[in-house]
Amino acid sequence: MKYILSYLILTTCLFSFAQEKAPELPRFAIRGNVSIPKVVSSQSFRNSFSGVMAGDLNITCKLVSNFFVGVGYAYTYYKPQKAFRDQNVNTNMQSQNGYLKLGFDKFFSDNGFATFSLNAGYNYNEFKGVKYRSDTLIGKYPTKFSSSFVEPMIGLYFIVDPNFAIGGHISYNYNFGQFDPYYPGFKGWFDYTKVKNNWNMSMITLGFGFYYGLVRK
Numbered sequence: 001m002k003y004i005l006s007y008l009i010l011t012t013c014l015f016s017f018a019q020e021k022a023p024e025l026p027r028f029a030i031r032g033n034v035s036i037p038k039v040v041s042s043q044s045f046r047n048s049f050s051g052v053m054a055g056d057l058n059i060t061c062k063l064v065s066n067f068f069v070g071v072g073y074a075y076t077y078y079k080p081q082k083a084f085r086d087q088n089v090n091t092n093m094q095s096q097n098g099y100l101k102l103g104f105d106k107f108f109s110d111n112g113f114a115t116f117s118l119n120a121g122y123n124y125n126e127f128k129g130v131k132y133r134s135d136t137l138i139g140k141y142p143t144k145f146s147s148s149f150v151e152p153m154i155g156l157y158f159i160v161d162p163n164f165a166i167g168g169h170i171s172y173n174y175n176f177g178q179f180d181p182y183y184p185g186f187k188g189w190f191d192y193t194k195v196k197n198n199w200n201m202s203m204i205t206l207g208f209g210f211y212y213g214l215v216r217k
Contacts, residue, residue, distance in 0.1 A: 025066060025105055025113075026163060026213030032057040033155075033169055035207020037076055041199035044192055045179040049078035049093050054205050056119075058101050070101040072119065076203075083190050091130045091186075097123040097149070111159040115169075115211075119151040123175070127184050143184055147177030155209055163213035168206070175201040 037051030058072025074097040080089060103117025127143045151174070157167030179201050181192050 023107055023110060025062065026215045027062045028214040029060050029062075029068075030057070030212045030214065031060060031070075031072075031115075031209065033205075033207055033209035035169070035171075035205040037078075037173070037203040037205045039078075039201075039203050041202040042179050042197055043195035044181050044197035045201050047081055047083065047190060047192075047195050048179070048181060048186060050081055051203055051205075052077045052079050054207070056097070058099075060101060060103075066105040068101075068103055068105070072099050072101055073097065074099065074119075087189055089189050092128050093125060094128060095123050095125045097121055099149075099151070103153075113157055113159075113165070115153075115155040115157060117153045117155075119153065119171075120149070122146065122148050130184055145177065145183065147175055149173055149175045157209070157211050163215055165211040167209060167211075169209050171205050173203050173205065177201060 032055070034053070034055045037054045039046045039049060039051055054074065054076040056072055056074035058070045060068040060070030062068045074095075076095040076097070078093040078095075080091050084091060099119040099121025101117055101119050103115055105113045105115050107113040124146045125144065130143055151171050153169055153171035155167055155169035157165040159165045177200060179197065181187060181190070181197075186192070
């Protein structure tokens with residue numbers, strides 16, 4: 001939580017010194033991020049998996065001023081927690097995400113700008129390498145599920161070359177689906193009666209990203 005507060009305070013300070021007459025960004029741009037996700041909220045989800053990496057790529061079109069809209073794809077990989085690995089269960093969870101992106105860019109200097117955006121979309125999730133105590137249980141449990149999500153994001157970027165910028169971001173991904181450990185049959189490896197599952201799946205990501213403006217030569 002302290003990282004989130006620090007990032008918000010830094011962004012607010014930079015935003016307060018934003019230029020009145022900012023440089024003009026290209027109409028079309030490609031944006032991408034690589035980050036490490038941290039699972040929050042649901043105790044059942046936290047005791048089952050931890051985030052290893054997340055990456056996303058999107059293309060945006062500027063509408064009015066520096067407001068933009070875009071479409072993108074994101075991928076997230078989760079590894080099993082220690083309670084699973086100690087029993088030689090190396091089940092992983094992989095998430096494929098498609099989303100719409102809305103946001104705006106705000107310059108705080110000649111070569112720096114903040115990006116405030118919201119991703120909203122649908123994800124397809126799959127558990128791979130699921131192991132059961134008995135081979136007779138193979139194929140008895142579903143291993144795939146899907147749901148929708150929203151993800152507010154704040155990024156700070158610095159231009160290092162004409163039309164190219166690099167920086168960092170923080171985001172909060174809230175999934176409208178609840179993690180159900182009984183759905184894929186995980187109850188054989190962990191006692192889920194000892195942890196709560198009152199909240200939907202969500203995660204905080206902190207990572208690096210880039211902006212590349214598309215211009216005609």
